[in-house]
Every structure is written in C-alpha cells, then in structure tokens.
Amino acid sequence: MVKNLVEKGTYTAPLLVYNRTVARAEKLTSTLPSGKARVASTIQDAVKGADIIFTCVGDDKAIEETINTALKSPEAKGKLFVDCSTVHPDTTNKLAKTISEAGAEFVACPVFGAPAMADAGQLVCVLAGPKAQVDRVKPYCKGVMGRAEIDYADQPHGAATRLKIVGNTFILNMVETLSEGHTLAEKCGLGTDNLHAFIETMFPGPYTAYSNRLRQGDYYKREEPAFAAKLARKDAGHARSLAESCGCKMKGLEVADAHLKDVIEHSGDKGDIAGIYGVVRQESGLKFEN
Numbered sequence: 001m002v003k004n005l006v007e008k009g010t011y012t013a014p015l016l017v018y019n020r021t022v023a024r025a026e027k028l029t030s031t032l033p034s035g036k037a038r039v040a041s042t043i044q045d046a047v048k049g050a051d052i053i054f055t056c057v058g059d060d061k062a063i064e065e066t067i068n069t070a071l072k073s074p075e076a077k078g079k080l081f082v083d084c085s086t087v088h089p090d091t092t093n094k095l096a097k098t099i100s101e102a103g104a105e106f107v108a109c110p111v112f113g114a115p116a117m118a119d120a121g122q123l124v125c126v127l128a129g130p131k132a133q134v135d136r137v138k139p140y141c142k143g144v145m146g147r148a149e150i151d152y153a154d155q156p157h158g159a160a161t162r163l164k165i166v167g168n169t170f171i172l173n174m175v176e177t178l179s180e181g182h183t184l185a186e187k188c189g190l191g192t193d194n195l196h197a198f199i200e201t202m203f204p205g206p207y208t209a210y211s212n213r214l215r216q217g218d219y220y221k222r223e224e225p226a227f228a229a230k231l232a233r234k235d236a237g238h239a240r241s242l243a244e245s246c247g248c249k250m251k252g253l254e255v256a257d258a259h260l261k262d263v264i265e266h267s268g269d270k271g272d273i274a275g276i277y278g279v280v281r282q283e284s285g286l287k288f289e290n
Helices: 002-008 022-030 043-048 060-071 089-101 115-119 131-140 158-188 192-202 206-215 229-245 251-270 273-283
Strands: 015-017 037-039 052-055 080-083 105-108 123-129 146-153
Touching: 002 015, 015 022, 015 043, 022 037, 043 060, 052 060, 052 131, 060 080, 060 089, 080 089, 080 131, 089 105, 089 158, 105 131, 105 158, 123 131, 123 158, 131 146, 146 158, 158 192, 158 206, 158 229, 158 251, 158 273, 192 206, 206 273, 229 251, 229 273, 251 273
Parallel strands: 015 037, 052 080, 080 105, 123 146
Antiparallel strands: 105 123
16 A cells, blocks of 8 residues: 555655554565655654554554554644554544544545555545545545545445445455355365356456465465454454344354354464365365365
C-alpha cells in the first residue's frame, strides 16, 4: 500500500512511514525512490508531519492503542485519520467517537485483497464516514492502492468494517469449500487437476487463485502466511459476535473456524487460512501436506 501511494499518489513528499518494528519501516523505505519517503521514529512524529494518517494493524487492541497514542500529539487536531484495519464495527464506531472528540476527522477504509493484490494496487477499498472526508481519501484508493471502491459516504463508520467482517466469511467459506472439494476429488478418483479445470472455467478469480494455492502446496510451504490463520480466526470471532448480536446462525463459519484452530495447532504462526486444506485432508485419512 505504501509502495503504491509513493508511486501513484499525489502528495507532498516525503511520505512518512511508521512501523512498531523499526527495521521493517527502514527496509520498506529503502526500496522506494530517494526522497519520496522517510521513516517516522514515533507515532507522534508521523502525525506531526502529515495531514492524512493511514493506519493498518492486526487487531482491535493494536488500533485502539495506536489511535490513542496519536491523539496525544497536540498536532492531531484537525488531521484526517484513515483506518484500513479489519476490526469489529463496534471498535470502528468507538474510534470515530474518540477521534471526533479530539477535534480530528475519521474515515473507515478496510480493504479486501491478499498481499499480492496490495502490492499490485488491486485492493478493493470500502469507505465510510462523512462525505467530505471520504472524498479526500478516494484519490488514494482506486487507481492508487486499489482497483475499486465501495462508497458508504455519510453512513456510520462501522458500516465499512461490518461489510469487511461479513465479506471475510465469504473468503473463509470459499477456502473450506475448496478444501473439501479438492480432498474429495483426490479420494474419489476424479483428481485435483480435473477439479481445478472446472474451477478455472466456472469460478475465475479468487476461487482459481486459492485452488492453485492448495494443489501446489503453497498452503504449507510459505515462511510467512499470505493470510495468517490467527488473523482469520480473529475475523471469524468478530463475525460470530456480530451474528450472535442479531440472532443469526452461521454453521459454515463454525466448521471453518474449528478447522482454523487445528491449522494453528499444526503450524503455529506459520499457519495460513489455506491450511484448512491440510486439516480436511487429515480428517479424510490423508497427510496434511499434499
């Protein structure tokens, strides 16, 4: 996302980059054109030098801590905060209230897309908040960080993360369905290549991409997960919370979440959402690794 902001965004250089792990920020900025970005030593340093502050962290606790630290800076007043994290909609609405009370502006902008899509500027950005502020963020979405926008301008901020949580259940259930299908295809004699030919024809896009990840063994070979099973479980927990709050049953989600738990037990921090395939294989008498 930072790479695409630098390469395609319109802003007054340098773009400020902050990461809780300084080495990661330094590594990233070293790959960018000279003078286009620099490392911010603290969150306050980043807030002081920017008009628009994008945040993207792993969970609800991390974003609340980040925003609370940012708002301690006297320069935070009047700034626009844009959060791209996947968090519970209640957390998003709480952030909106906290930021507004501090005299700053806020837009929720969670994104759909794996790391490869982020690198290619092919994310789908979901924006919610006051229209005037959403309009300030949109020039950095479609054509820069993303390929498309879903515009919820003037809707509650939590509408954006509500869609993100519901949308991620589609991804989780897709991986579960593909895992069961590939396992059945192998065991019944159809073969995974034959199944993949059908998937390519009927379901181009994410289904085909994940089907390739399964049959090529990418689900267990990575040093770092493309979509960490632990983060997928966090998202599943938010979806279950959302469902319970309105009396909705999500049986498919419960099955997939149980499989994610097994992925984490098998692979730890390296566990990927696609590792569900390995668990389904084990349940069917096959090895985790294909």
